[in-house]
Amino acid sequence: MLEAAPRPGDPLHVLAERGSVPLESPEHAVARWVLEHGRPAGAGTDTLPGARLRCLPLGTGAEPLAVLGLAAPDAQAAPAPERDFVEAFLRQASLALERAHLADEAKAAALQARTEQLRSSLLSAVSHDLRTPLAVITGAATALRDDTAAIRPAERVELVDTICVEAHRLERLVGNILDMTRLESGTLQVKREWVPVDELVGAALTRLESELESRPITTELPDELPLLSVDPVLFEQLLVNVLDNAARYTPAASAIDLRARTENGAVVLEIADRGPGLPPGAENKIFEKFVRGPGNTERGAGLGLAICRAIAESHGGRIEAENREGGGATFRIRMPELELGPSEASARAEASRGAPP
Amino acid sequence: MKLEGKRVLVVEDEPEMRRFLRAALGSHGLEIVEAATLGAATREVTSRSFDLVLLDLGLPDGDGLALAAELRGFTGVPIIVLSARRREDDKVQALDAGADDYLTKPFGMNELLARMRVALRHAERAARAPEPAVEHFGPLSLDRARRRVEVSGREIRLTPTEYRMLGLLADHAGRVLTHRQIAQGVWGESRTVEAHHVRVHMALLRKKLEASPARPRLLLTEPGVGYRLCEPDLETRAELPRSTDPHPEE
Known part of the structure; x- marks a missing residue:
């Protein structure tokens, strides 16, 4: 019998058992005593000698990691070679356990460190990115309030515009941080509904009207595209973030091409730009948190595309990016095509017949 | 649709938000009446008539939706919900409860004024004769x-x-x-x-x-x-x- 306490909250855990010794209460009590006190107990010792097992602590530190139960007719009477063998086994088992234990601790520490690093980079990104627009807003507003300054009309317009732009930036940043937090904490519910692809695309393009107004935009959405089973709010957010990213990283008048198709049981949506493309090796990195494109003076926390990935994955889909032939980048969203239920199929059929219900 | 002279009830518990609305709407010639709680708002709507209600949802003594539902019991006064809640379910609830429109904070003044004009035009149209041909x-x-x-x-x-x-x-x-x-x-x-x-x-x-x-x-x-x-x-x-x-x- 071997019992160990490898996890907090689960102090006594049976890892292996051997022979016919029943693992019922008296033996468990002895093993627990050994685990707590770090001294041998049970048969052949001074403590609880009435037990059938002789329990020995395993581990090299003050606190045993496990307890070894020996069921021998008479442990003291065993011949010397057997006693040596048992002692050697105890030492080896103790060392092995200790090593495994240390490895677990190291892993936990590394995870903790990564979480800490994440938290501190979130803090530093967020505090800088929150403070900068706040500083600009405060500065501009107090300048406008200053009675002693002779602000010319053009400067006044400039100051007011700055306040609006920075407030908008702040709003977007706070929205992104909230979205990311909700997505990561797992409190976000994906409320799937059957939605036509053109509605999702249309809603995203409408929302980004002012950001995209200077650009030629082509959309290629075949009539026969299936309905998508997605959370319409989250999926629109995904599209908005990808389009917004394209708008911010590519020249103001360059084209954005949006098209969808079905491929191997998936609906594939591609958003392609004619910007400078992705630096080599950045294809995956751009979807990580706090990663910003090089030369990006537009402040942001680097969360937009990380949110895209989280949304795509929460739907069982995925998003990837690659350089586009002829220049620019292509973002590809792949959503599994789900079987239409009878009700969805009939809605489509009824609608395409154009008949009154 | 002219805004001048319209009487608007602003139901909002944040003093700074009321201050901003008072200044911005007042400059368009609107008459502003303020209520910081659901109780105060209920007293206002039962004592005089309004052309429009701007309604915050999270009030200290209850949910603004209760007021929307109550108002719908006796008047068609347009209600525009102003809320910091970003959840779409809240919007759907507010609209289903009888609100005419919904704006999420933060919003721009032009957007608010446009929505107010639409809401006032509707109220006027509903009170008037049938639609033009x-x-x-x-x-x-x-x-x-x-x-x-x-x-x-x-x-x-x-x-x-x-x-x-x-x-x-x-x-x-x-x-x-x-x-x-x-x-x-x-x-x-x-x-x-x-x-x-x-x-x-x-x-x-x-x-x-x-x-x-x-x-x-x-x-x-x-x-x-x-x-x-x-x-x-x-x-x-x-x-x-x-x-x-x-x-x-x-």
Whole structure:
């Protein structure tokens, strides 16, 4: 019998058992005593000698990691070679356990460190990115309030515009941080509904009207595209973030091409730009948190595309990016095509017949 | 729609928000009455009449939706909900409870004024006689007497479902109708129609009416909430100045 306490909250855990010794209460009590006190107990010792097992602590530190139960007719009477063998086994088992234990601790520490690093980079990104627009807003507003300054009309317009732009930036940043937090904490519910692809695309393009107004935009959405089973709010957010990213990283008048198709049981949506493309090796990195494109003076926390990935994955889909032939980048969203239920199929059929219900 | 002289009840517990609304709306000649709690708001609406109510949802002594429901019991006064809640469910709830429109904080003043004009126009229209013979929404014209729909002078044939849907949206032009409101308005109370029915028919209606269905100008989607037939007042949505930063190259 071997019992160990490898996890907090689960102090006594049976890892292996051997022979016919029943693992019922008296033996468990002895093993627990050994685990707590770090001294041998049970048969052949001074403590609880009435037990059938002789329990020995395993581990090299003050606190045993496990307890070894020996069921021998008479442990003291065993011949010397057997006693040596048992002692050697105890030492080896103790060392092995200790090593495994240390490895677990190291892993936990590394995870903790990564979480800490994440938290501190979130803090530093967020505090800088929150403070900068706040500083600009405060500065501009107090300048406008200053009675002693002779602000010319053009400067006044400039100051007011700055306040609006920075407030908008702040709003977007706070929205992104909230979205990311909700997505990561797992409190976000994906409320799937059957939605036509053109509605999702249309809603995203409408929302980004002012950001995209200077650009030629082509959309290629075949009539026969299936309905998508997605959370319409989250999926629109995904599209908005990808389009917004394209708008911010590519020249103001360059084209954005949006098209969808079905491929191997998936609906594939591609958003392609004619910007400078992705630096080599950045294809995956751009979807990580706090990663910003090089030369990006537009402040942001680097969360937009990380949110895209989280949304795509929460739907069982995925998003990837690659350089586009002829220049620019292509973002590809792949959503599994789900079987239409009878009700969805009939809605489509009824609608395409154009008949009154 | 003139705003001058209209009496507006501002139900809002944040003093700074009230201060901003008082200054900004006052400068447009509106008469502002403020209420910081649900209780104060209830006293106001029972003691005098208002042309419009701006309603915050999270009030210290209760949910603003309760006031919306109460108001709907005795008056058709337009209600615009102003809320910091970003969840679409809250919007749907507010609209289903009888609110005319919903703005999420932060919002721009132009946006608020546009929504107020739309809401006031509706209230006036509802109090007045029937609709004019032909209604116009940008390139779209709807002639109800002849059941005729045209886009840029070209007749468009709609199915009865599509026609009812367009008529309903036109009745409430400029306002968001929830999926449920559209389902009930088009198919009636008795039939259970799910949101995707509404979506599929809306997609077809768009294909017939919009020059580019993927970039709608008339039938706008409010994701997770419903649809809105665009009214000219709301077309000037962009009030943010363009960023003056030169766009950096990647």
